[in-house]
Amino acid sequence: MKFPPSLPRFPWIYCNGLSFFVAKLRFSWYIGAKQIKGTILVNKKEKAKAIIDILKQRYDDAACALHYAKDYELMIAVRLSAQCTDARVNLVTPALFAAYPTLEAMAAADIADVENYVRSCGFYKHKARDIVLACQMLLTDYGGKVPGTMEELLRLPGVGRKTANLLLGDLYAVPGSVVCDTHCIRICGRLGLSTGKEPEKVEQQLRKILPPEESSDFCHRIVLFGRDCCTARNPMCGECPLTMYCKEFNPQA
């Protein structure tokens, strides 16, 4: 939608003949394209709202599936959940949090020792190192608290946009927090709410259409929906309450 490619700024340049006609055409096309884009956006917003309502009925509770009691424990659990299931993380964290019951203890932990606790989560060397270094940074730079802005969170070792959005949504209830994980990318693509597979692009698309105060809960519910209905390999379309909105099921949706 980059048309018109080069509209000169001064209208008197178009003051005669063909140039004027071409400029007028370009301008009409430009306005038309904007209107279509606007209509699509409005339609997608309405569709997102309808999907949110159905998911709310199906999943009353939109809480994060990871178990934690303290803010830094959620940060650690989310780090461990990369390329791993939440269920596996919930099996591992009780022993880890018991061995290092405070932020100070976790920051002072021997990384090799932490590796032993998190080995079954995969990528355990990276994860153990990130956990200890991030806890150290919480103490040195953030007064012992998980910070509440995207910029600050992204400075923490092992924290990317997905983790940061989850922490903002769950710890600070920041409106517009979109946790763009594999379930979210897959299902929102199938539903026609987003296109592509790049997390940051999907996040931006969803941020435009989801009501900001609903976005964090929506993402938690999408994870639940992705586990028990719209799975990656064998989606259970026969039992799905969203068929009427699904482009995978009905390309006209």
Ligand code: SF4
């Ligand atoms: S109809 Fe099938 S593919 Fe579409 S959202 Fe439902 S389960 Fe997923």
